Amino acid sequence: MEERVDGRKLRFQHRRGEVLAAATEHALDQGLDGLSLRKVAQSVGVSHATLVHHFASRDRLVAEIVERVLAETLAVPDLPRDEPDPLRAIWRRATGESGRRHVRLFVAITGQAMYGDAAIGEAVAASMRQRTELIAAGLVEHGCPESEALPVATSLMACLRGLFVDLLTCGDEQRVHAAFEDAVSELENRVARWRG
Amino acid sequence: MEERVDGRKLRFQHRRGEVLAAATEHALDQGLDGLSLRKVAQSVGVSHATLVHHFASRDRLVAEIVERVLAETLAVPDLPRDEPDPLRAIWRRATGESGRRHVRLFVAITGQAMYGDAAIGEAVAASMRQRTELIAAGLVEHGCPESEALPVATSLMACLRGLFVDLLTCGDEQRVHAAFEDAVSELENRVARWRG
Numbered sequence: 001m002e003e004r005v006d007g008r009k010l011r012f013q014h015r016r017g018e019v020l021a022a023a024t025e026h027a028l029d030q031g032l033d034g035l036s037l038r039k040v041a042q043s044v045g046v047s048h049a050t051l052v053h054h055f056a057s058r059d060r061l062v063a064e065i066v067e068r069v070l071a072e073t074l075a076v077p078d079l080p081r082d083e084p085d086p087l088r089a090i091w092r093r094a095t096g097e098s099g100r101r102h103v104r105l106f107v108a109i110t111g112q113a114m115y116g117d118a119a120i121g122e123a124v125a126a127s128m129r130q131r132t133e134l135i136a137a138g139l140v141e142h143g144c145p146e147s148e149a150l151p152v153a154t155s156l157m158a159c160l161r162g163l164f165v166d167l168l169t170c171g172d173e174q175r176v177h178a179a180f181e182d183a184v185s186e187l188e189n190r191v192a193r194w195r196g
Numbered sequence: 197m198e199e200r201v202d203g204r205k206l207r208f209q210h211r212r213g214e215v216l217a218a219a220t221e222h223a224l225d226q227g228l229d230g231l232s233l234r235k236v237a238q239s240v241g242v243s244h245a246t247l248v249h250h251f252a253s254r255d256r257l258v259a260e261i262v263e264r265v266l267a268e269t270l271a272v273p274d275l276p277r278d279e280p281d282p283l284r285a286i287w288r289r290a291t292g293e294s295g296r297r298h299v300r301l302f303v304a305i306t307g308q309a310m311y312g313d314a315a316i317g318e319a320v321a322a323s324m325r326q327r328t329e330l331i332a333a334g335l336v337e338h339g340c341p342e343s344e345a346l347p348v349a350t351s352l353m354a355c356l357r358g359l360f361v362d363l364l365t366c367g368d369e370q371r372v373h374a375a376f377e378d379a380v381s382e383l384e385n386r387v388a389r390w391r392g
Binding site: 124176186190 | 320357358362372
């Protein structure tokens, strides 16, 4: 009996990553609003008991999906360090088909964090701070004075996030892409001044 | 009997605005996620029947709350036309106590629009476009070439919205206020160039 349970545990353990990946795909399609273990089980093709075994509760599953999406969305660290045009690379990736699905869920998660549980709010905050610091370090490499790097990175990330939201909400491709190009060329002017 | 019904209708009609205002206050405190007619009735102090009479359904009530919040949040048109420092005025208002409550719900609504019903998404989109066009018109008055006004306004609004989200999510007052000041002084440089 014990062996059977252990064997099952092992198989479950092996499948945990797969189940989480499939549950994340479900959330990327449907959002988190009406997400329930029952719906995820149905969509992923596992039993309700398997989900409970792996994730204990709906809230725990949502927390793991959120972590996964935060780690994957706008994955700045993935860019090669010598990427000559990192902002356009981020923009192209985030506005591509797969990028949009991730950004959409990220925006929904950020919205939920406004009144949602504190753990999700803190995960979103940690992710925002971390990315901002990465961008700040990149700006310093491009000649930005250390004392200005964090405010400049904060407003740059705010602008990018705001443009993604505008694009996903309004769908005005031309207007938003032109705004992105405007923001990048302003930043390029600044980089030229820093290096001047 | 008919007269009694008419009298009641009149009283209800009179109270509709009050009930909507109170329901909006409830949403500003709690968000829209778990909002139900039952909870609103309890919080506002009216009967469930009164809510149904005025708003028919939970979705219709939410739609009216969304409209009201969109109209009130970042109410650019309220600024006097000769406001010497409109961006700082918008910022001060939106980051004040009452402003934050409205912006918080606005961010939550935007998040819900990602997977939510199309009517709310369209209301948010219309509101974003309208504000962007107002800002674009303001930029033209400050010397911005007509052809650049819409992209510049789009990235400026994106930056402001992004900074509000950062502030509400992370609560890093100093970092975000410094970023706002940085963005404003960059814009002031641009205005000087346009006028130069």
